[in-house]
Amino acid sequence: MNTKPYTNEYHPALDKYIHLVPDGNLVDILEEQQKNSILMLQDLSEQQAEFKYAEGKWSIKTVAGHIADVERLWNYRILRIARGDARELPGYDRDIFAVSASFDKLPLVNILEDFTAVRQSTITLIKNLEEEAFLRLGLFNDHPLSARAAAFVIAGHEAHHRKIIQMKYLSQLTIE
Template sequence: MSIRPETDEYPALAEQYVRLVPEGSLKIILQNQHDITRLLLGGLTEEQAAFKYAEGKWSLKTVVGHIVDVERLWNYRILRIARGDVRELPGYDRDIFALEAPFEDLPFIEVLKDYSAVRQSSITLINHLSESIMLRRGEFQNHPLSARAAAFIIAGHETHHMNVIKARYLLP
């Protein structure tokens, strides 16, 4: 799956993520993202993972956990669309998720293991869907959403947050 989704396949808010995905095979992009993220974050200490760059901001550990939770949500949306359940897909409240998530209490290595497990699940799910299934659409935020666009949003969302991590958390 190398063809970028059209703008009518996702809500306007998702454009910020879709545009961050480079050209190429999404399956390869997702695997490469995983490998780079694990390499970049795998050697961090608990102290580094607990770092917050400003008052009221999430720790690095929570940001990675947020990436995991959001990827799970988009996988659910992909699965619903792929299986033909095209009813309105629910949103979520990221602040409630972050507040209720266990990430701050987990060793960072466990958060990274969770990240890897979810990413491998994403890759497996996407690999098992045909091009025609990836073009199927459901409804999200009163707008059509294709399974393909949802997969691109996964990649773009991680890129967005990894850019923030590099700029704000991994100080030279």
């Protein structure tokens, strides 16, 4: 899949994620993101992975866990839409998810393994959908949502958070 979704395929608030996805094959982009994210985080100590750049902000572990959780939610939306179940898709509360997940109690390696498993699931889901399925529409936040747009949101959401990790977290850490 190489074509970005049109703006009539998604809620305007999702544009900030979709525009972060570079041109190219989405599966290739997702695979490259996975590799880069793992390389960026795998050598952090547990203490470094629990770093928060400001009071009230999430740790690196929580951000990484959040990326996997959100990707799971978007995979569910892709699956529902692609399979023709166009009923209204629910949102979620990211802060409830983050607190309930207790990512800081998990070893970083477990969080990265989970991200890898979720990303592989995303890739196989996308690879196995026909073009017609990507163009199907569901309803999300009272706006149309195509399976294609949902897939691009996954890549854009990860890019958004990777940039934040690089700029606001890793820039303040001394990586040994």
